[in-house]
Amino acid sequence: MHVFKDLSQIPEQATGNVIVIGNFDGVHRGHVALLERARQKADALGCGLGILTFEPHPKSLFRSGTQPFRITPFALKQERLSLCEIDHLFALDFNWDLASLSADEFIQNILKAHLQPKHIIVGDDFRFGQMRKGTPQSLIDAGLSVDVITKIANEQNQIFSSSLIREALRHGDITAANEALGWEWEMRGIIVKGDQRGRELGYPTANVPLEDTLHPAYGIYATRVQIMEDGLDSPWLMAATNIGIRPMFELKVGQVEAHILDFDRDIYGCTLRVRPVEKIRGEAKFDSLEALIAQMEKDCRKARAILDSASTT
Numbered sequence: 179m180h181v182f183k184d185l186s187q188i189p190e191q192a193t194g195n196v197i198v199i200g201n202f203d204g205v206h207r208g209h210v211a212l213l214e215r216a217r218q219k220a221d222a223l224g225c226g227l228g229i230l231t232f233e234p235h236p237k238s239l240f241r242s243g244t245q246p247f248r249i250t251p252f253a254l255k256q257e258r259l260s261l262c263e264i265d266h267l268f269a270l271d272f273n274w275d276l277a278s279l280s281a282d283e284f285i286q287n288i289l290k291a292h293l294q295p296k297h298i299i300v301g302d303d304f305r306f307g308q309m310r311k312g313t314p315q316s317l318i319d320a321g322l323s324v325d326v327i328t329k330i331a332n333e334q335n336q337i338f339s340s341s342l343i344r345e346a347l348r349h350g351d352i353t354a355a356n357e358a359l360g361w362e363w364e365m366r367g368i369i370v371k372g373d374q375r376g377r378e379l380g381y382p383t384a385n386v387p388l389e390d391t392l393h394p395a396y397g398i399y400a401t402r403v404q405i406m407e408d409g410l411d412s413p414w415l416m417a418a419t420n421i422g423i424r425p426m427f428e429l430k431v432g433q434v435e436a437h438i439l440d441f442d443r444d445i446y447g448c449t450l451r452v453r454p455v456e457k458i459r460g461e462a463k464f465d466s467l468e469a470l471i472a473q474m475e476k477d478c479r480k481a482r483a484i485l486d487s488a489s490t491t
Contacts, residue, residue, distance in 0.1 A: 179260045185292040195228035196220040197295040204249035205258035207360040208330040208338025213262045226265035232272035281312025297323045350395030350457040364453045383435040396422030397460040400481035406449040418481035
């Protein structure tokens, strides 16, 4: 999959594709089904398949200061899309200049002048251009070949939706989120040095700021973690992980703090992948450090039991 972030750098051989336009946050089962249809269309037309998306997510520009909401920050989104037989990914910088384009300017200056799509596929709720005045009909009226797709549902007629996945994660329902995604949701980040509080208590943690990744329900989770520098084939390790602000010590910004079981190694500066499996409990404030330590021991035992059971099913 070739990735282009600048319209001026798109070579002629990367134009003339079937183009699917959307944000694709989560790259969930509905997105995958849509891209499978698009692949079939591209093969029938004898051309490539491309995705036109926008980074950062438009909501980040229009509603700056809102709580993080990305299911898949760009690096993870790009990785998931690369598994979908995409030839070209056009990830345009969504800034105020782009947001200020009228619907007609978007069609003329981006679609026709640069991408020159052979065919376009959009959802029926697709809106574009200044004040979101552009609709799928606007594309058709401009003489473009367009397929308009309605929402895709599962066997139980439940609509696949990034919004519903966000809701499941915010409630700590990892099973429901993963079912809709079709893959195991994860968070990633650079391991930073914290206040060493966990080490002092006998439970050292690998700390990763959440940054622009959606914050799932705060609490203690049984998780699997992987150190990316060890390679994608390296083992996934068991961890009891706090996601949140640690009420006992009141962090100002939510973060992931993974106590990796049966592990003793300096991994500061490494990139950690964290896959929540099940929420064990919510965050809590304890009357004493002794009570906290006792609870942490219970959490580790519970996490181990959950992860042992998950590995045998």
